[in-house]
Amino acid sequence: TFNEKMTVESVTQSVSNLALSFGEYDRKSMSRPFGVAILMAGVDENGESVLLHMDPSGTYLKYGAKAIGAGSEGAQATLEEQYHKSMTLDDGMKLCLNVLKQVMEEKISATNIEVGICRKGSRKARKILSSRQRPYRSSSYCSINP
Secondary structure, three states: OOOOOOOHHHHHHHHHHHHHHOOOOOOOOOOOOOOOOEEEEEEOOOOOEEEEEEOOOOOEEEOOEEEEEOOHHHHHHHHHHHOOOOOOHHHHHHHHHHHHHHHOOOOOOOOOOOEEEEOOOOOOEEEEEOOOOOOOOOOEEEEEOO
16 A cells, blocks of 8 residues: 555565566566566564565565575575574674675675664664775675574
């Protein structure tokens, strides 16, 4: 409904619907309209953190921790081994940074990664590490749901 707050899952569902219906009325339907994977995170109406991964086709799933991009297979394996739902935010950030350090070719710094948090109760995301003038963007991403 107009002017109402949307949940993270509702936003993801809307983007997914757009991706899944892309080319529906055209003879040349595409199977990967966006061509990228997307991580969507936030806090739901119950105050719980939510992390959703949408693949390039528009299909999405909920995760506790997820890695996408270059080196994501090894990164995801590490997350599956080391992530647990009772982690603190600080422990989760350390885990993500260590995973990125393992899979990125260059040394991690504020010029090639961004760290953002969305705390339960605040309902707002904020960047805690970023650079406005990055020479390039990282092709590896890691996210946790503490």
